[in-house]
Amino acid sequence: MSKILLLAAGAAGYVAGARAGRDRYEEIVEQAQRVWTNPKVRKATDDAKSAATTQAPIVKDKVADTASNMSDSSSSGGSGQHSATV
Numbered sequence: 254m255s256k257i258l259l260l261a262a263g264a265a266g267y268v269a270g271a272r273a274g275r276d277r278y279e280e281i282v283e284q285a286q287r288v289w290t291n292p293k294v295r296k297a298t299d300d301a302k303s304a305a306t307t308q309a310p311i312v313k314d315k316v317a318d319t320a321s322n323m324s325d326s327s328s329s330g331g332s333g334q335h336s337a338t339v
């Protein structure tokens with residue numbers, strides 16, 4: 254009898270916990286949607302995308318130059334320690 258009671262209590266706890274978890278999940282989803290639709294967040298996201306698009310070619314060139322410099326110094330018998338300036 255005690256095993257059945259234990260299983261019933263466990264099942265009830267699982268169902269209650271799952272329901273509470275689902276409710277909390279719904280609250281989190283709702284809050285996230287509110288944040289993403291906030292005009293200030295939208296503007297910040299657009300500004301970040303614009304900055305990334307503007308800076309991408311500059312970063313690409315710096316990475317290529319650094320990689321080239323490292324490749325040149327390693328093939329010329331460098332010490333194996335490299336410092337990259339970005």
